[in-house]
Amino acid sequence: MTTIMTTSNRRYHITTFGCQMNKADSERMAGILEDMGFEWSEDPNQANVILYNTCTIRDNAEQKVYSYLGRQAKRKHSEPDLTLVVAGCVAQQEGESLLRRVPELDLVMGPQHANRLKDLLQQVFDGNQVVATEAVHIMEDITKPRRDSKATAWVNVIYGCNERCTYCVVPGVRGIEQSRTPEAIRAEIEELGRQGYKEITLLGQNIDAYGRDLPGSTPEGRHLHTLTDLLYYVHDVPGIERIRFATSHPRYFTERLIKACAELPKVCEHFHIPFQSGDNEVLKRMSRGYTQEKYRRIIDKIREYMPDASISADAIVGFPGETEEQFQNTLKLTEDIGFDMLNTAAYSPRPGTPAAIWDGQLSEEVKSDRLQRLNHLVNIKIAERSQRYMGRTEEILVEDQNPKDVTQVMGRTGGNRLTFFTGDINELKGQLVKVKITEARAFSLTGIPVKVQEAVLV
Numbered sequence: 053m054t055t056i057m058t059t060s061n062r063r064y065h066i067t068t069f070g071c072q073m074n075k076a077d078s079e080r081m082a083g084i085l086e087d088m089g090f091e092w093s094e095d096p097n098q099a100n101v102i103l104y105n106t107c108t109i110r111d112n113a114e115q116k117v118y119s120y121l122g123r124q125a126k127r128k129h130s131e132p133d134l135t136l137v138v139a140g141c142v143a144q145q146e147g148e149s150l151l152r153r154v155p156e157l158d159l160v161m162g163p164q165h166a167n168r169l170k171d172l173l174q175q176v177f178d179g180n181q182v183v184a185t186e187a188v189h190i191m192e193d194i195t196k197p198r199r200d201s202k203a204t205a206w207v208n209v210i211y212g213c214n215e216r217c218t219y220c221v222v223p224g225v226r227g228i229e230q231s232r233t234p235e236a237i238r239a240e241i242e243e244l245g246r247q248g249y250k251e252i253t254l255l256g257q258n259i260d261a262y263g264r265d266l267p268g269s270t271p272e273g274r275h276l277h278t279l280t281d282l283l284y285y286v287h288d289v290p291g292i293e294r295i296r297f298a299t300s301h302p303r304y305f306t307e308r309l310i311k312a313c314a315e316l317p318k319v320c321e322h323f324h325i326p327f328q329s330g331d332n333e334v335l336k337r338m339s340r341g342y343t344q345e346k347y348r349r350i351i352d353k354i355r356e357y358m359p360d361a362s363i364s365a366d367a368i369v370g371f372p373g374e375t376e377e378q379f380q381n382t383l384k385l386t387e388d389i390g391f392d393m394l395n396t397a398a399y400s401p402r403p404g405t406p407a408a409i410w411d412g413q414l415s416e417e418v419k420s421d422r423l424q425r426l427n428h429l430v431n432i433k434i435a436e437r438s439q440r441y442m443g444r445t446e447e448i449l450v451e452d453q454n455p456k457d458v459t460q461v462m463g464r465t466g467g468n469r470l471t472f473f474t475g476d477i478n479e480l481k482g483q484l485v486k487v488k489i490t491e492a493r494a495f496s497l498t499g500i501p502v503k504v505q506e507a508v509l510v
């Protein structure tokens with residue numbers, strides 16, 4: 053039986069959990085739904101296609117999915133036309149067992165199937181309950197993602213991950229590395245430039261792996277297509293003023309890449325390079341493939357070429373067996389580097405990962421105590437680092453209105469610091485504005501647009 057949808061009941065809502073890859077997938081799926089004639093509904097209770105794009109990295113994200121899903125499953129008893137979809141990493145990991153747990157579900161789809169949403173929904177509308185979690189070759193992406201911001205957009209360049217970090221579920225759920233061709237990536241960026249986007253972030257779970265699955269090598273035996281080559285290939289796309297990339301892996305980060313970032317004016321001097329632990333023994337057990345000394349050398353090299361570069365990272369505390377002394381090494385690295393931003397997390401065992409079943413799991417008390425101590429240090433260091441912006445003129449790409457003060461707009465510096473200043477969002481959205489920084493807090497800045505300030509002086 054086919055469910056007939058009228059215009060009035062074609063409304064969708066997507067709730068996204070987790071990382072930037074999930075956010076990018078959600079945008080892509082929103083684009084597909086809009087192409088199918090669905091309209092966004094802010095209120096999930098008014099939507100008839102509800103999609104949860106899930107994440108298994110944090111326990112609470114997984115629990116939240118189940119609680120949201122439970123509420124909508126009840127609604128389905130009185131509104132049988134409601135379509136419930138679970139996508140992302142929980143869907144990939146749980147597969148059919150999700151249907152047993154929540155029989156009201158219509159579609160369970162792993163992250164590799166995001167581009168197939170239209171076909172899969174069609175099968176659902178034809179009366180089927182569908183599970184799509186088998187490994188697939190990702191077809192070139194021809195859908196036009198709906199972008200959340202008019203100024204900045206994410207562009208996937210490599211899907212999956214071939215690393216085997218012992219705490220991470222990504223390789224199991226996102227599959228092996230699959231790079232898009234440079235031509236397809238450039239075509240997407242050109243389209244974004246035509247649409248008025250000013251900034252793009254090239255995305256991959258391990259972006260430094262870009263191209264190693266594509267054919268071809270140079271006479272010196274290097275892969276023909278690398279992230280560095282990709283930056284040179286896309287940096288002159290008309291309309292695009294800023295290029296970022298994430299997430300970098302210290303194991304594969306090269307000096308050639310650093311040189312390219314210093315040389316190419318549109319590439320932001322902002323690097324997100326997770327170190328995870330400052331202790332070599334812990335890094336080894338995490339299977340990260342580098343030492344803390346190597347990490348420090350990378351940062352030194354970046355600062356040699358770009359003294360003002362902003363550095364952000366991720367760190368995990370309380371990995372199984374981590375001693376107080378090993379944790380101190382993480383504090384030491386954090387102290388020494390002077391990060392512009394550090395995302396911290398207490399280790400949480402993820403099903404199906406090696407470290408989840410190891411001896412030496414630490415108590416929640418120890419983990420949360422270490423997390424608090426690290427966060428305390430991070431707040432101090434980041435506030436110090438922020439001070440260097442005081443009195444400087446920074447170029448801000450305006451993204452939105454300040455939700456807490458409608459007289460202000462907000463955007464980011466090239467180094468990715470959130471910045472507020474007085475202005476009209478309708479006039480300034482998507483504009484690059486020179487702003488003199490007058491206040492520097494740990495995580496954000498406030499300033500005055502340079503032209504306005506000159507006018508005041510005159």
Ligand code: SF4
Nearest residue numbers: 213215217220222257
């Ligand atoms: S590099 Fe490691 S942490 Fe990152 S996605 Fe791959 S396995 Fe996970």
